[in-house]
Amino acid sequence: MNQANSNLHGVGVQVRGLQKSFGGQRVLKGLDFDVQPGEIFVIMGPSGSGKSVLLKHLVGLEEPDAGDILIQGESIRSGDVLSKYRLAMVFQSGGLLNSLTVGENVGLYLSEHRLKPPEEIARIVNEKLEVVGLAGTQEKMPSELSGGMRKRAAIARALVIEPQLILYDEPTSELDPLSAVIIAEEIVSLNQRTGVTSLVVSHDRELAFGVADRVAVIHEGRILTIGTPEQVRQCAEPLVREFLSAGFKRNSS
């Protein structure tokens, strides 16, 4: 049973009436959506709309006040679901362990769970770091990397897990346009290679519409619209239009 589950790639996620408040401030006001197995689902929304909080619920780092989250139809409240499926989260700030080298960070999942012998881990770490364009940084400490490099190392660490559900919190927010494209390509190619269900939180409209199978726009803890990139672009809802068309123009005389 367990074996079958760990070979199965791409889990489905259902969010049902999810609510969360922090000390009187209602952050999530009842979210409902489904993510199909193997889909790339992008969540967009302005800063402070509750995107990061939502992702934390999906990996069990926060307890919902009301509502439920189902992974492959099982509630994550029932306990063991989170250890049954391999999940990975790329934190907004990277979330690398500052006391370990980059290489140790990337290989942490394998070494801590004793899944592979050390030489094999070293090889995999090399390979994944190369994928994100950080070859040769194994021995560096996270504090010696730039913000964008840390984010990429965090992505490499997530790749090593070979997850069934991967959550990216602003994967390209600190990257230059070229690296952003590389990361976007990696998100898509990982998805195609392994069929992993991918949830991407991003403000980056190009990335979002480029990689997404479906897009949800969230605002102040509510979902405004949800659909394929085409459907969302054509959405008439004023807040969505405003968010998607926002652009900066310099008022020159």
Add this chain to the structure above:
Amino acid sequence: MFQNIGEMVILFWRTLLALPQTWRQRQKVFDQFFEIGNASLLMVCILSFFIGGVIALQTGPVLVERGLASAVGGVVGIAICKELAPVMMSILIAGRIGSAMAAEIGSMRVYQEIDALRTMNINPITYLVLPRLVAIAVALPLLVIFSILVGWLGGALVSVANTRIDIPFESFFTTLDDVVALKDVVNGVFKSFIFALVVGTVCCHQGLITRGGPRGIGRSVTKAVVNSIVLIVLFDYILTRILLR
């Protein structure tokens, strides 16, 4: 502080349940162990020497004036091994090592490193708390044994050198040997073992519940050290009362 006692007991219990994992985490236990040794050995040495010296200095002249020169070794010996070495070293370790534990775990909490561990299905108790608690529970009693020996030596040297006490080196230790039994040393070392568990649990717990940026880490460290010291003194009274019989 006291609303957290329940949480600390739970953390301690979970760490005990994780004990079978100690061998797998041995590298981290060794790292912590050597860090404790490196950070505190010299300080333990200096502190113990002067504590022993000052006890001899305070009690020696009074006893000698009343014709009790033969009691100096015993008084210094008992005071050091049953009370001063265990309590002072535990307080020193709370300040030196406990604070570091709270700061390290607290910053991991604040910078989402612990969240990252949990998403990788790595238990923070096994990964962070267990090695620290095991290391401190082994290291502190060893440091206390060392401290007792150095403290006695300090007492003896002061007793020899001070003209108002003026006891020969050998007779200091002969009288010490008459009074102090192995049981007294074991008693002190046992107390320090309990203090080590207290310091480790309090400081790791405080680290884990840290909230809110660098200032939160600072607050956590202060709280961890103060609470450790309060609990050390409290437990000291309780344990002494129980062990007295």
